[in-house]
Amino acid sequence: MTAGIPSKTLAMVQTAPRRLEAQELPIPGIRDDDALLRIEACGICGSDYEQFEGTLRTPVPVVPGHEPLGTIAKIGDGAAKRWGVDVGDRVAVETMLTCRFCPACLAGDYPLCRSRRIYSYIPLAEPPGLWGAYAEYMYLAPNSIVHKVDPALPPEIAVLFNPLGAGFRWAVEIPQTRPGDTVLILGPGQRGLASVIACREVGAGTVIVTGLAADARKLALAREFGADHTIDVENEDTRQRVREITDGRGADVVVEVSSYATAPVAEALDCAAPGGTIVLAGIKGFAPIPDFISDKIVIQEIAIRGALGVTSTGYASAIRLIESRRSPIEKMHTHDFSLRDAELAIRTLAREIPGEESIHSCLLPGRD
Numbered sequence: 001m002t003a004g005i006p007s008k009t010l011a012m013v014q015t016a017p018r019r020l021e022a023q024e025l026p027i028p029g030i031r032d033d034d035a036l037l038r039i040e041a042c043g044i045c046g047s048d049y050e051q052f053e054g055t056l057r058t059p060v061p062v063v064p065g066h067e068p069l070g071t072i073a074k075i076g077d078g079a080a081k082r083w084g085v086d087v088g089d090r091v092a093v094e095t096m097l098t099c100r101f102c103p104a105c106l107a108g109d110y111p112l113c114r115s116r117r118i119y120s121y122i123p124l125a126e127p128p129g130l131w132g133a134y135a136e137y138m139y140l141a142p143n144s145i146v147h148k149v150d151p152a153l154p155p156e157i158a159v160l161f162n163p164l165g166a167g168f169r170w171a172v173e174i175p176q177t178r179p180g181d182t183v184l185i186l187g188p189g190q191r192g193l194a195s196v197i198a199c200r201e202v203g204a205g206t207v208i209v210t211g212l213a214a215d216a217r218k219l220a221l222a223r224e225f226g227a228d229h230t231i232d233v234e235n236e237d238t239r240q241r242v243r244e245i246t247d248g249r250g251a252d253v254v255v256e257v258s259s260y261a262t263a264p265v266a267e268a269l270d271c272a273a274p275g276g277t278i279v280l281a282g283i284k285g286f287a288p289i290p291d292f293i294s295d296k297i298v299i300q301e302i303a304i305r306g307a308l309g310v311t312s313t314g315y316a317s318a319i320r321l322i323e324s325r326r327s328p329i330e331k332m333h334t335h336d337f338s339l340r341d342a343e344l345a346i347r348t349l350a351r352e353i354p355g356e357e358s359i360h361s362c363l364l365p366g367r368d
């Protein structure tokens with residue numbers, strides 16, 4: 001069972017804000033109810049940048065990387081039975097570790113579990129230390145949730161299960177988007193584009209996406225993925241355009257996935273149809289929202305929901321769609337990086353590297 005597994009793994013360890021160090025860490029043994037994953041790809045998103053910057057205040061030293069795709073390298077009999085996977089299977093790993101026994105977990109709302117933990121935010125000091133995917137190998141705790149993924153897919157495409165899962169949960173499951181609905185997506189990043197794909201899958205009627213002038217490439221991609229209209233918010237009036245497109249009614253569903261911009265939240269209220277649903281999923285760094293007029297929510301009976309994580313149904317829908325090869329989702333993937341280039345990957349995502357525009361990117365450990 002242990003053939004081919006080295007005694008140590010290369011890992012990129014965060015030791016301070018904006019500091020990642022290559023380290024050789026011991027690979028732990030496993031027991032009956034846990035496993036070891038050989039990482040094939042680790043997706044990178046805005047949270048990676050926030051962790052790198054130190055704004056998330058995660059403990060250090062720590063192995064970051066919360067979007068793992070890999071192959072089961074070693075697994076206990078108990079875990080193999082419960083998870084339905086074995087050595088050699090390729091799996092997508094969910095980010096959250098939850099207790100499974102509290103009222104929230106039992107109700108299926110496991111992102112609200114009070115004992116929730118998140119891979120990549122658990123410090124190196126806590127055994128066995130390998131809690132993140134910026135490494136060649138990662139530990140899988142007994143309460144992990146894994147999904148089998150077609151091993152024939154390129155890893156950099158299979159790992160899109162993570163942002164695409166968010167598209168399904170935030171733009172379809174939470175707002176209960178139905179065939180024919182008009183959906184307005186504020187923000188054309190990887191989650192916004194994933195929302196377009198997910199809405200198209202469930203037969204949404206009209207899909208509208210907004211972005212900045214600098215987002216021209218992302219907005220073009222949104223149209224390729226099936227958006228009917230895109231709005232350049234710097235050169236067009238979003239409220240007026242949405243009124244025109246919807247004959248004055250507004251959107252049944254508004255999904256806010258822009259990062260740090262506060263104006264779209266106030267805009268969402270003006271663009272939602274009476275009785276519509278707004279999903280807020282973009283983090284604003286705890287900034288207050290100017291021009292947020294709550295009476296509009298009352299008068300129009302608008303529902304507002306927050307969305308942070310993704311649950312199993314969203315990931316399952318994403319994996320099914322990727323495996324079907326029906327959607328040209330690979331067009332969203334722009335950058336591959338080696339494990340040692342994790343810092344470059346994060347800085348590219350954050351537009352700190354002139355001339356490079358990242359939409360979806362990932363680390364590919366083992367391709368160094």
Ligand SMILES: [Zn+2]
Pocket residue numbers: 043044045046047048066067162
């Ligand atoms: Zn992420």
Ligand SMILES: [Zn+2]
Pocket residue numbers: 098099100101102103104105106113114115116
């Ligand atoms: Zn729980």
